[in-house]
Amino acid sequence: MILAVLEAQDGALKKISHELMTAAAEADAALASGGVAALLIGPGAQEAAKAVSGAAVQEVLVVEGDAFARYSAQAYARAVLAAAQSTSAHAIVFGATSFGRDVAPRVAAALSAGLLTDVTELFAKGGALAARRPVYAGKAIAEVEATGDQCVVAVRPNAFTAKEQDGSAAPVRPLSVEVDPGSVRAKVREIRRESGGRAELSEADIVVSGGRGLKEPGNFALIEQLADALGAAVGATRAVVDAGWRPHHEQVGQTGKTVSPGLYFAVGISGAVQHIAGMSSSRTIVAINRDAEAPIFKMCDYGIVGDALEILPQLTQEVHRIKG
Amino acid sequence: MNIVVLVKQVPDTATRIKIAASGTEIDRQGVNFVVNPYDEFAVEEALRIREKHGGQVTVLTVGEEKAEEALRTALAMGADEAVRVSAAVSDPLTTARAIASAVKELQPDLVIAGKQAVDDDQGQVGALVAALLDWPQVAVVTKLDLEGSGGVAEREVEGGVEVVEFSLPAVITAQKGLNEPRYASLPGIMKAKRKEIRQIAVDQSQVGSPVLRIGALQLPPARSAGKVLTGMDAQAAAAELVRLLHEEAKLI
Numbered sequence: 001m002i003l004a005v006l007e008a009q010d011g012a013l014k015k016i017s018h019e020l021m022t023a024a025a026e027a028d029a030a031l032a033s034g035g036v037a038a039l040l041i042g043p044g045a046q047e048a049a050k051a052v053s054g055a056a057v058q059e060v061l062v063v064e065g066d067a068f069a070r071y072s073a074q075a076y077a078r079a080v081l082a083a084a085q086s087t088s089a090h091a092i093v094f095g096a097t098s099f100g101r102d103v104a105p106r107v108a109a110a111l112s113a114g115l116l117t118d119v120t121e122l123f124a125k126g127g128a129l130a131a132r133r134p135v136y137a138g139k140a141i142a143e144v145e146a147t148g149d150q151c152v153v154a155v156r157p158n159a160f161t162a163k164e165q166d167g168s169a170a171p172v173r174p175l176s177v178e179v180d181p182g183s184v185r186a187k188v189r190e191i192r193r194e195s196g197g198r199a200e201l202s203e204a205d206i207v208v209s210g211g212r213g214l215k216e217p218g219n220f221a222l223i224e225q226l227a228d229a230l231g232a233a234v235g236a237t238r239a240v241v242d243a244g245w246r247p248h249h250e251q252v253g254q255t256g257k258t259v260s261p262g263l264y265f266a267v268g269i270s271g272a273v274q275h276i277a278g279m280s281s282s283r284t285i286v287a288i289n290r291d292a293e294a295p296i297f298k299m300c301d302y303g304i305v306g307d308a309l310e311i312l313p314q315l316t317q318e319v320h321r322i323k324g
Numbered sequence: 325m326n327i328v329v330l331v332k333q334v335p336d337t338a339t340r341i342k343i344a345a346s347g348t349e350i351d352r353q354g355v356n357f358v359v360n361p362y363d364e365f366a367v368e369e370a371l372r373i374r375e376k377h378g379g380q381v382t383v384l385t386v387g388e389e390k391a392e393e394a395l396r397t398a399l400a401m402g403a404d405e406a407v408r409v410s411a412a413v414s415d416p417l418t419t420a421r422a423i424a425s426a427v428k429e430l431q432p433d434l435v436i437a438g439k440q441a442v443d444d445d446q447g448q449v450g451a452l453v454a455a456l457l458d459w460p461q462v463a464v465v466t467k468l469d470l471e472g473s474g475g476v477a478e479r480e481v482e483g484g485v486e487v488v489e490f491s492l493p494a495v496i497t498a499q500k501g502l503n504e505p506r507y508a509s510l511p512g513i514m515k516a517k518r519k520e521i522r523q524i525a526v527d528q529s530q531v532g533s534p535v536l537r538i539g540a541l542q543l544p545p546a547r548s549a550g551k552v553l554t555g556m557d558a559q560a561a562a563a564e565l566v567r568l569l570h571e572e573a574k575l576i
């Protein structure tokens with residue numbers, strides 16, 4: 001079996017969960033492992049499980065209870081290990097999200113298994129599971145094989161395409177997992193939301209990023225207006241984050257977030273290697289820059305040479321017009 | 325408060341990557357090596373904790389002799405001791421086992437690592453070390469407060485911040501935003517040059533065998549320059565771009 005560790009929020013599956021079912025199906029095909037099971041842990045798991053299609057997975061395991069009311073990597077790793085054992089999982093597939101990146105190493109360590117992380121492609125190699133993953137911030141691609149009987153995978157958001165699944169819901173199986181409270185020594189106290197209702201950077205289909213070419217922090221309103229017209233997330237360069245114009249969770253690049261949206265706008269951004277590192281796997285890149293020689297134009301699909309402060313309002317207007 | 329900081333030596337982020345003849349690693353010729361940027365945040369945080377709570381900061385790397393340069397940089401920033409662990413490691417799990425074995429010997433109250441090493445971008449060694457030691461971890465931390473036998477850390481998650489309570493000993497992994505790393509002072513650099521670096525050899529039986537193998541390393545497919553609109557007024561250029569994205573690329 002392949003075990004897909006899904007994520008839900010407020011009782012609804014997150015976007016990455018649908019991508020995980022595609023990735024798990026590919027891992028299953030590569031290993032001929034006998035099917036896919038899914039796992040949901042914590043508050044709302046039962047509710048979210050109803051949305052998992054029986055065409056995608058054979059069953060959904062649900063782990064709930066006091067030990068999982070607040071997130072803890074230690075307790076959640078225990079739940080994953082119990083589910084892996086119960087399904088005799090050959091591979092355990094997470095999203096390379098803040099959750100998956102936190103729990104997957106603990107699971108891998110407990111199983112003495114390899115963790116293929118930030119994976120963009122899965123395939124079989126000599127009977128083992130192998131992956132392609134960007135390294136050196138996307139400046140190279142590594143082909144990595146997991147040796148050993150079991151392995152753990154964390155797939156990059158937006159790398160696997162979610163498939164429409166109709167048909168009936170998958171059977172749900174509650175799994176009871178005991179956790180000694182004394183063994184859990186780090187636990188979430190509270191979660192503060194900061195996205196302000198906009199799409200999350202690493203998951204968004206469209207990202208509009210601004211750089212020093214915006215001239216002053218107030219002009220980022222133009223970036224936000226275009227982003228809102230497109231339903232996009234807002235990103236920024238390190239130059240403007242370090243200048244205090246934008247919060248640091250918006251930084252895209254080698255020391256910021258890595259994004260792979262379908263469409264990326266680089267506005268007033270020169271295209272330094274460290275910025276490119278975080279966005280070069282975007283499918284389509286649009287550059288807007290006053291300087292025709294800016295390096296960003298060497299790797300964009302579409303571009304406009306001109307003043308961003310003049311172009312942005314016009315773009316926003318055009319987008320509104322086309323969307324009716 | 326005794327703290328071990330994990331530092332790795334990595335190619336400078338501005339490096340142009342070339343693939344070596346082996347086809348499985350980069351060509352190291354002419355590459356400038358630096359302390360992994362996230363590990364600088366880790367060193368800085370440890371120094372600040374020492375300044376506030378007292379104790380000792382030990383920087384630790386697993387690697388070849390050349391990696392001692394990274395340790396000396398951290399010593400110059402103000403770390404008290406440096407340890408180089410030699411062991412045959414080739415993937416995150418064997419690296420983490422070597423680190424965990426050395427940490428058991430050093431018995432710190434806290435281990436601080438970087439969020440991720442910017443060469444192989446694994447982002448897993450910190451949490452692996454925590455799991456192997458059966459310690460808690462808080463990863464991708466942007467704020468850290470220690471108090472008594474534990475602390476509170478803030479970590480970045482999608483669309484927000486998680487506030488996590490933890491008890492010591494623990495592993496923390498540092499994210500940009502945690503602090504602003506200091507520069508090494510001239511006396512610091514002089515002192516770091518003379519400092520003896522402690523060597524710990526970890527037995528192969530502690531390290532075990534690797535579970536990941538690099539089959540190949542390749543450059544990503546090159547992107548070719550696309551359609552760039554020049555010499556148009558803002559209104560016309562915007563209209564044309566949106567038309568292209570709508571009709572040709574079908575993205576909006």
Ligand SMILES: Cc1cc2nc3c(=O)[nH]c(=O)nc-3n(C[C@H](O)[C@H](O)[C@H](O)COP(=O)(O)OP(=O)(O)OC[C@H]3O[C@@H](n4cnc5c(N)ncnc54)[C@H](O)[C@@H]3O)c2cc1C
Pocket residue numbers: 210211212213214236237238239240251252253254255256257267268269270271272273274275278288289290291294306307308309337361
């Ligand atoms: C270790 C390290 C890590 C780093 N990590 C990151 C990272 O994660 N992310 C990141 O982004 N950077 C990172 N950097 C910084 C990076 O090297 C660049 O300095 C940064 O990306 C530049 O930001 P920028 O494009 O906004 O500014 P600039 O390079 O100053 O570019 C501004 C651009 O705006 C254009 N412009 C000016 N006025 C206008 C106008 N009116 N209309 C349109 N265009 C205009 C200019 O022609 C120019 O091309 C890192 C650097 C180091 C050393």
Ligand SMILES: Nc1ncnc2c1ncn2[C@@H]1O[C@H](COP(=O)(O)O)[C@@H](O)[C@H]1O
Pocket residue numbers: 330331332360362363366384385386387416419436437438439440441442444445446447448449450
């Ligand atoms: N060889 C090493 N020696 C010391 N610390 C390391 C080593 N490899 C990784 N680390 C630490 O673990 C963090 C995450 O590395 P990685 O999981 O490889 O991305 C780094 O930022 C370092 O703090």
